[in-house]
Amino acid sequence: MKGYKFNPGWLLLVVILVALNLLPCSQAFWGNGNKIKTAVFLSPNFVLGPGSVENRFYYNIDFPKGHIALKSFNGEVIDEAGNPVPLHETYLHHWVVVRYYVRKGVEILDDKILNSSDYISGRNNGVCQDRILGQFFGLGSETRKTVTYVPDPYGIEVGNPAEIPSGFEERWMLNVHAIDTRGVEDKLGCTECRCDLYNVTEDEYGKPLRPDYKGGLLCCYDRTQCRLTQGFEGIRRTLYLRYTVKWVDMDSSVVPVKIYIFDITDGWKRSSNSSGINAEHHCKVEYDVEPCRATRLADDGCIDNKRISLDMPFGGYLIYGVAHQHSGGSGSALYREDGRLLCSSIPTYGEGEEAGNEAGYIVGMSTCYPRPGTVKISEGEALILESNYSSIRHHTGVMGLFYILVADQLPKPPMLHAIVQTQDSIILSTILWAAVALMGVVMVIAVAIHFRLKHGSEDGYEAIAM
Numbered sequence: 001m002k003g004y005k006f007n008p009g010w011l012l013l014v015v016i017l018v019a020l021n022l023l024p025c026s027q028a029f030w031g032n033g034n035k036i037k038t039a040v041f042l043s044p045n046f047v048l049g050p051g052s053v054e055n056r057f058y059y060n061i062d063f064p065k066g067h068i069a070l071k072s073f074n075g076e077v078i079d080e081a082g083n084p085v086p087l088h089e090t091y092l093h094h095w096v097v098v099r100y101y102v103r104k105g106v107e108i109l110d111d112k113i114l115n116s117s118d119y120i121s122g123r124n125n126g127v128c129q130d131r132i133l134g135q136f137f138g139l140g141s142e143t144r145k146t147v148t149y150v151p152d153p154y155g156i157e158v159g160n161p162a163e164i165p166s167g168f169e170e171r172w173m174l175n176v177h178a179i180d181t182r183g184v185e186d187k188l189g190c191t192e193c194r195c196d197l198y199n200v201t202e203d204e205y206g207k208p209l210r211p212d213y214k215g216g217l218l219c220c221y222d223r224t225q226c227r228l229t230q231g232f233e234g235i236r237r238t239l240y241l242r243y244t245v246k247w248v249d250m251d252s253s254v255v256p257v258k259i260y261i262f263d264i265t266d267g268w269k270r271s272s273n274s275s276g277i278n279a280e281h282h283c284k285v286e287y288d289v290e291p292c293r294a295t296r297l298a299d300d301g302c303i304d305n306k307r308i309s310l311d312m313p314f315g316g317y318l319i320y321g322v323a324h325q326h327s328g329g330s331g332s333a334l335y336r337e338d339g340r341l342l343c344s345s346i347p348t349y350g351e352g353e354e355a356g357n358e359a360g361y362i363v364g365m366s367t368c369y370p371r372p373g374t375v376k377i378s379e380g381e382a383l384i385l386e387s388n389y390s391s392i393r394h395h396t397g398v399m400g401l402f403y404i405l406v407a408d409q410l411p412k413p414p415m416l417h418a419i420v421q422t423q424d425s426i427i428l429s430t431i432l433w434a435a436v437a438l439m440g441v442v443m444v445i446a447v448a449i450h451f452r453l454k455h456g457s458e459d460g461y462e463a464i465a466m
Helices: 008-031 111-115 141-145 187-191 294-300 414-419 423-458
Strands: 037-042 046-048 053-059 068-079 090-103 119-121 137-139 154-158 168-180 237-249 255-263 287-289 303-311 316-325 329-336 341-345 347-349 362-365 382-390 395-398 400-407
Touching: 046 053, 046 168, 068 090, 068 141, 090 141, 090 187, 090 237, 111 119, 141 347, 141 362, 154 400, 168 237, 255 316, 316 329, 316 341, 316 362, 316 382, 329 347, 329 400, 341 400, 382 400
Parallel strands: 154 255
Antiparallel strands: 037 237, 046 237, 053 168, 068 154, 068 237, 090 119, 090 137, 090 168, 255 400, 287 395, 303 382, 316 400, 329 341, 329 382, 347 362
């Protein structure tokens, strides 16, 4: 523009601003480099009519691939249109996701292969005996309002090539146990799998039930039928479990956590030669709550309280905890032996009709996220597990599970973590600082030109104009 004289000072200012602006951009890039990925999948469809039961095991389900760190897993029952199905129509007794390894080229069609050399369990680190409570994730009616998110910078590591047995590949199994309670005679009785309502006297393998077994998983297996109200008719409908998985790529910024599941029915007893390993535990998974007498109502509010002590065969830092209970549950907790609370999980009951707020059902369980490093569990330490249920009425087949995530180590301090970068980050940092250095050279040249032009003008030369 005519009359405007070029001032190299502006060039100096622009260079400084650009250099300063690049640094925070670089830090933001690396802070968000390992972005969370999300995928939504559907289970194979299942068809339920009024009173019918689905309890099947789906092998080789859709699941994220590669060496990753799982951040959360959530599921819910939906219909063919994708609409959430409320619990008072289809009760979600539970869903669980289990890892396993199968020999390459072998397809698993049913549970018979579990005893063959082509199958290897990929269970969690929990203390229960083999094939019992080995899932990575699992919830029930509380699934829609229970947080499963693993806090940063932690994650559940899977797909590690170094841990997959030679000649095998990692896969995942989904078990869905759903009960259609439309038109049934007793909704709560059906969801608690009372044997008389299912007219069952043998388990699914034809073995007679114990005379004192009144209800539970042995009476509501796949394709059983709960008693309907006389004359009720309803359509059969196709349903799915829709599940959402979140994960990040596994790298040095992720701190792995291990999964442990405790069971209030565990028959483990401390002995002089006890090692706390899985073989010594006997988790029954479910139990009954006997009704209280009228005289107890004023004393303890008719609460059935169960407590067990378990010696920990591991050590580490508690990162996350949540319990699993059925209707009638009033909360569960994990304590140190001296009574100090480590984690508690309290149920939320619904108050309406819509999915996620169904009256009379547990629709969520509270979770605990201790501040990192504040709750350390020592190997061999005794912990107390507690499970509480209302005993105003009789309950069958209830559960008292407690799921925790434990890290062997804490995250590196921020400054140390900045020093211990991946090779790629070091390369990018080098390029960035090289660019900044180049800009510094440009600044020096600009200042020199400005100096020469200024002094040239004083000696009779005209300054360059635009």
